[in-house]
Amino acid sequence: MTATVAHVHEGTDAPYALSHLDALESEAVHIFREVAGEFEKPVVLFSGGKDSIVMLHLALKAFAPAPVPFTLLHVDTGHNFPEVLAYRDRAVEKHNLRLHVASVQEYIDAGKLRERPDGVRNPLQTVPLTEAIQRLRFDAVFGGGRRDEEKARAKERVFSLRDEFSQWDPRRQRPELWQLYNGRHAPGEHVRVFPLSNWTELDVWQYIAREGIELPEIYFAHEREVFRRNGMWLTAGEWGGPKGDESTETRLIRYRTVGDMSCTGAVDSEATTLDAVITEIAASRLTERGATRADDKMSEAAMEDRKREGYF
């Protein structure tokens, strides 16, 4: 069966133009295949969030009809949304993948990490992540980071060399020329790879809609017990809220990002379908991170500082 060429962009002078989603998809697939061709032991960071779900979808398309030649790694903060963990496990099962889990809770229980006074666990992910990379000897680690997310990320390369301590040095990055990605690294070093570098939040949602990709339910409007902290709606739960004079209420909300419950805020929303979510994001006057991430607000260079230490 032969289909006519799909997604041809009509209305341009050029007969062979690609739509922006096709161009982004083609570029991301190229990046996945480059890594598969050049590295010994790559891994895909998979959190069950929309960016990692899109990454997995692209990887499945890139190597079809063969299986994805990578394993997955999840850094479990111990405070993840149960719906997201369930999604993660379903995806692993469905595609017959292998999942490694690096657990923040295990590090805390073993006394190797200490809980922060504010209970925010996002920054605690760095140590379990980097130790898992070293222990399991991954030489390429795919992340769903996008340059539109944050100004330090805007400076990130598609192939980002990390030293044996997983550190990022923004002043010593390799220039990235054409589509010629240089993944050379010494033993002990590894490369972080960002196939979605050039995607925006809206691109991700449009692609999810076009491809009919299933997401965890928390991305769509639903009623939930939440409380207010630092100007954000946080999910009530055993992880540490509400406290003191904070009180819960039931609101119609959805999540724009998925992360640790201690620092991922929900937004008020009535968007229950993909189309409604896309309309809402297109009209939003807040960035994804500005709306929902407490840890980025800690200081002006919070993201850069965490990235330097080995975070994504």
Place this chain on the structure above:
Amino acid sequence: MTSTTEQFADLSATTLLRFATAGSVDDGKSTLVGRLLHDSKSILTDQLEAVEAVSAQRGQDTPDLALLTDGLRAEREQGITIDVAYRYFATTRRRFILADTPGHVQYTRNMVTGASTADLAVVLVDARNGVIEQTRRHAAVAALLRVPHVVLAVNKMDLVGYEEKAFARIAEEFTAYASDLGVPEITAIPISALAGDNVVEPSANMDWYGGPTVLEHLETVPVSHDLTACPARFPVQYVIRPQSAEHPDYRGYAGQIASGVLRVGEPVTVLPSGRTSVIEGIDALGESVDIAWAPQSVTLRLRDDIDISRGDLIAPSASAPATTQDVEATVCHVADQPLAVGARVLLKHTTRTVKAIVKEIPSRLTLDDLSQHPNPGQLVANDIGRVVVRTAEPLALDAYAASRRTGSFLLIDPADGTTLAAGMAGESFASQAHTTVQADEEGWDF
């Protein structure tokens, strides 16, 4: 009144334009970028609030838009842009990826990086100063990298009384210079980034100008050329062999079409081996198609079971490139460590990385006046020069002038993996005598 579904359709049918900006420190590049982002409503409230807060903390009256783009601690501390950053914005007609390149000391390698993937470059000029050395450098880099479209944005028109004569003089001088270098298309636009003239909105102050605003031009410039005219090139990235019960015999060659169009039924040659076959099927990420074109990522199936692996190049037999082990090219040196004659390096071309040795460095180019300096012995950071490289294995290399994708390569330091140089195979204006050249190397004609 459009329904949600129609709006979605509108949004998804847009094309993507990659462009780079070039400008020196004080000619208003940050202001132009800031205004494009701001007026296209791509700066969101929380970002603007963050900028306002930091600006106020520093005692500034107005928000410093450069803070939006200077993402690193060191950049904010020093008030300069150190590195290329990528920005994203959109209109209803198109999505944009902007390579925001700093205009500072490391200009050449930074602009080369930004321009390597750009469909268009915006060169900024201060209307009061006209075409200066830096402008000529920017034009030369755009020409060397063969950026298909160049926009000359003559900025600060408000400071020259919005005078047509001032604009026309600069536009004429720049166009003559850039055309000489081989820039195929130049569009000159008089603007004031600060006042907003002709950036997003047409200017009421310059009735004499009948052309597009910067944004209008970005929205309408064609992004792909007629690719049927270019010969097809398919560097093999990865061989897909599921060897599963469902697909026991599937053998597909995965890759991104570097140029041209590929069709089912087309006779092809595999390089460097020279073996031939016919395209039996094209799998375009999940659907079988009859035809595919650059830059689509696809998987090819061939009629014959021949030995093909990563690094090979599949091309139509009728227009297959020649292979060579002697590469003559113009390079931009991008590393801090120098590149000297005799250096043993790795050469990365498409999906193939081979050992190579630098046989000669016939000349180094000074971008300021395009003068040539013969036999410099080595190239240092930001130098542009001609090199002759001998490779350990044959490469199917096109001239960069014919294909940016299959005519480009990297030179890499095998010891530590550093990217040393960005290479462009074949002739360029840097291989011609412009001013001071002594042609004395045997077998090398300028």
